Amino acid sequence: MAKVEKCSCGTDEEGLLERLTEIINTLKDKPGALIPVLQATQSLFGFIPQEAILKISEMLNEPLSKVYGVITFYSFFSLKPRGKYVIRVCLGTACYVQGANEILTALKQQLSVEIGETTPDKLFTLDVGRCFGACGLAPVIMVNDDVHQWVKPSDVKKILGTYSRRKVVNKEEE
Amino acid sequence: MEDTIKNTHSIKNAEELNALQSKLTSSKEFNSEKIYICAGGGCIASGSMKVKDAFVKQIAESKLNGTIEVMETGCLGPCALGPVVVIGKDDTFYQSVRAQDVKDIIENHLVGGQVVPHLLHLVGDTRVAKKSELPFYKNQDKKVLRNCGKINPVKIEDYIACGGYQALSKALSSMTAETVINEVTASGLRGRGGAGFPTGTKWGFARKYQDDEKYILCNADEGDPGAFMDRSILEGDPHSVIEGMAIGAFAIGSSQGYVYVRAEYPLAVERLQIAIDQARAYGLLGHHIFGTAFNFDLEIRKGSGAFVCGEETALITSIEGNRGEPRPRPPFPAEKGLWNKPTVLNNVETFSNIPLLINQGGLKFAETGTDKSKGTKIFALAGTVNISGLVEVPVGTPLRKLVYDIGGGISTGKPYKAAQIGGPSGGCIPAEHLDVPLDYESLNKLGAIMGSGGLIVMDESSCMVDVARFFLEFVQDESCGKCVPCREGTARMKQIVDRICQGQGQMSDLDELERLAGTVTNASLCGLGQTAPNPVLSTLRHFKDEYIEHIRDKKCRTAVCKDLIVFEILDACNGCQSCKKVCPVEAIHGEKKQHHIINTDLCIRCGLCLSTCKFDAIVKY
Incomplete structure (x- = not known):
């Protein structure tokens, strides 16, 4: 794990920008390429940095204002760096009537952040979602791609713990 | 998986498909x-x-x-x-x-x-x-979900063994575009995305318009909270959607399709991509499908988290690489859709019906369902019901059967209060209408809609004013902001309902809400705004007494609306002081080992005392 993170295949900003250039080159002839390019950028950097916006605008020949407009329209794109783990509390109907709001409150208290904010250690970002299609298991929260089901406010501490411990383990490996 | 692709060759005609199917069904693995x-x-x-x-x-x-x-x-x-x-x-x-x-x-x-x-x-x-x-299965009629749970979704061979791609083969070898459209029209199939527009008619329109390219789009941007049937079809039987789209493309004369899947469904995207690759490897997508002149290919476009993109013109605008804002109709997409070319957009479940419909014929398909609504409908059953999950029943099945016979009744033991159906465009169905047949017309009469099929059961502990507030917050958040009635109208409606939930409402607010709802419905640009007031109107219609209680008596009978809740410490209190210690605003007073008291004026209703007390000595009402 640690090895992968340290390899020289371009995890620094410049390396990532180079990879972005390659990605844009493969996608740019597709009709309507802007959104697939932005999706690739978001997963590459974890957010959409200013340098990337400039590059996308130039290479796709789209005005900066349009690129920015599209980024801010869709909730999956973020202009700010996000935490290693993005926690999304489902506020869909099924989860809502089963008490999702109380889970959100508990998470806010535990992490001391509001919706959309990231903890100072850059570990967790708190966000909300509108239905993950796991209504049969409501209420649910997603931490990155993991779904946690039937969550109670009292479970929150334990769930967060499993992720913050992972960080410690990773560090030891390094 | 790569191995299976390498070893395949294109299926060139109906005989080869049949031969492959019988080879697969007699294989050791299949049996x-x-x-x-x-x-x-x-x-x-x-x-x-x-x-x-x-x-x-x-x-x-x-x-x-x-x-x-x-x-x-x-x-x-x-x-x-x-x-x-x-x-x-x-x-x-x-x-x-x-x-x-x-x-x-x-x-x-x-x-x-x-x-x-x-x-x-x-x-x-x-x-x-x-x-x-099991009562859960016994009372269902699985037609669209026929393969879900029987085949491996990432193996095209399983789908072919179960009769997959036979409908496409039939359409290409023995039918014309017109006869395909006639069959779909005869079947009475209506769009499963919510509005219920006849699918055959839609295809007929797109067929009529001539252009050098036409597009067929699949709407898998299943945004309605509480709906997960499209997700389950894409994850469980992706080839049925591909086959349905290919037949649709043949009928309208298109050679390129797009599936717009929401970003929240990574597994659906993954499995659909595998399915597309496999179909290409067998020549079921690409050039000269089944040895005919018909060419068709498919691409996945992922959504980026905007609910409005489930609206057809917004979805089209989004595929084009723009902000997903709807545009006025006419021109309808059948005339000028994606890149201004004639375009058909159908929902996942609609496409998944097509192979079945073509195989058995339109009239046979029409034997299931009611006079005006044919076939089966998949519902996502959730909320306070014992067995939540995915169910498929003939259109027109009574709601009671879904909740009690299939869903096993209310999980909390409390009485049934309402079922919310149709998501943010839908409404709530109260207990006195539990026998309503689930079809497009009957639900409309009650102020709800069939919608995509999300069905959320609520027991007595849900506050209907709060449910209305929840949906207003949702549409307010998801309104794209392009037109004023939707952007501003829903905001004002939310302000009023917020006020009612806080105990600051006036009786005149109820009339004001209805008046505003009329404006938003009539003047909004797209379906999102036009249906946004429905949750408010339907709760006002069936649960007006609850609104009145909130306004006149400043009381929320379910203790959901925070500002109207009162916390009280009962005699069972032994003065352990744990509630006093956790109270963030020092609203709890009392000496050690003596009965404690909550100062309601200071209390912020956070509920920490209630969850901390080990002696069940605190109640809220």
């Missing part, structure tokens, strides 16, 4: 004994992959090695009972299976021939072993 493990999103979240690994490992180590296949399937339905396992040879249904139960199942059941009682489903006091005898 081997199977253990079906649900790999739907819900069961995976419940840990079904660990169960699968345990089965694979332990069977390999047992004497059964090589005699039984462990198969991952699409959603089996009852998400709440997951992880779900079905033993193929005797149709035994096991629920809530953990990895540590696998040893029991193998030793006692597969080897010993005795079912494992504690993993069976309980109906009353009896444990039911057979899947087909």
Whole structure:
């Protein structure tokens, strides 16, 4: 794990920008390429940095204002760096009537952040979602791609713990 | 998976497809004994992959090695009972299976021939072993979900063995575009995305307009909270959607399709991509399909988290690479859609109906359902019901049957209060209308809509004013902001309902809400705004007394609306002081070992005292 993170295949900003250039080159002839390019950028950097916006605008020949407009329209794109783990509390109907709001409150208290904010250690970002299609298991929260089901406010501490411990383990490996 | 693709060759005609199907159905693999493990999103979240690994490992180590296949399937339905396992040879249904139960199942059941009682489903006091005898399955009619739970969604061979791509073969070899459209029209199939527009008519319009290219789009941007049927079809039987789209493309004269899948469904995207690659490898997508002049290919476009993109013109604008804002109609997409070319957009479930419809013929298809609404409908049953999950019933089935016979009744033991159907565009159905047939017309009469099929059951503990507020917040958040009635109208409506929830409402607010709702409905640009007031109107219609209680008596009978809640410490208090210590605003007073008191003026209703008290001495009402 640690090895992968340290390899020289371009995890620094410049390396990532180079990879972005390659990605844009493969996608740019597709009709309507802007959104697939932005999706690739978001997963590459974890957010959409200013340098990337400039590059996308130039290479796709789209005005900066349009690129920015599209980024801010869709909730999956973020202009700010996000935490290693993005926690999304489902506020869909099924989860809502089963008490999702109380889970959100508990998470806010535990992490001391509001919706959309990231903890100072850059570990967790708190966000909300509108239905993950796991209504049969409501209420649910997603931490990155993991779904946690039937969550109670009292479970929150334990769930967060499993992720913050992972960080410690990773560090030891390094 | 790569291996299977390498070894395939294009299917050039109907005979080759038939030959492949009979070869597959007579294969050892197809006829081997199977253990079906649900790999739907819900069961995976419940840990079904660990169960699968345990089965694979332990069977390999047992004497059964090589005699039984462990198969991952699409959603089996009852998400709440997951992880779900079905033993193929005797149709035994096991629920809530953990990895540590696998040893029991193998030793006692597969080897010993005795079912494992504690993993069976309980109906009353009896444990039911057979899947087909479970009330959850017995009362359903699985047509669109025919393959979900029977085939491996990432193996095209499984789909072909079960008769897959026969409908496409039939359409291309023995039908014309017109006869395909006639069959779809005759079937009475209506769009399953919510509005219920006749599919055959839509295809007919797009066929009529001539252009050098036409597009066929699949709407898999299933944004309605509480709906997960499209997700389950894409995850469980992706080829049925591809086949339906190919038939649609043939009918309207298109050679390029797009599936717009929401970003929240990574597994659906993954499985659909595998399915597309496999279909290409067999020549079922690409050039000269079945040796004819028909060319068709498909691409996935992922959504980026905007609810409005489920609206057809917004979805089109989004594929074009723009902000997903709707545009005025006419011109309708059938005339000028994607890149201004004639375009048909249908929902996942609609496409999944098509192969079935073509195979059996439109008139046969029309035998199921009601006078005006044909076929079956998939509902996502959730909320306070015992077995939440995915169910398919003939259109027109009474709501009561879904909630009680299939869903097993209310999980909390409290009385049924309402079912919310149709998401943010829909409404609530109260107890006195539990026998309403679930079809487009009957639901409209009650102020709800069929919608995409999300059905959320609520018991007495849900506040209907708060439910209305919830949906207003949702549409306010998701309104794209392009037109004023939707952007501003829903904001004002939310302001009023907020005020009512805070105990600051006036009786005149109720008239004002209805008046505003009329404006938003009539003047909004797209379906999102036009239907946004529905949750408010339907709760006002069926639960007006609750609104009045909030306004006149400053009371929320369900203790959901925070500002109207009162916390009180009962005589059972022994003065342990733990509530006093956790209260963030020092609203609790009392000496050690003496009865404590909450100062309601200071209390912020956070509920910490209630969850801290170990002696059940605090109540809220």
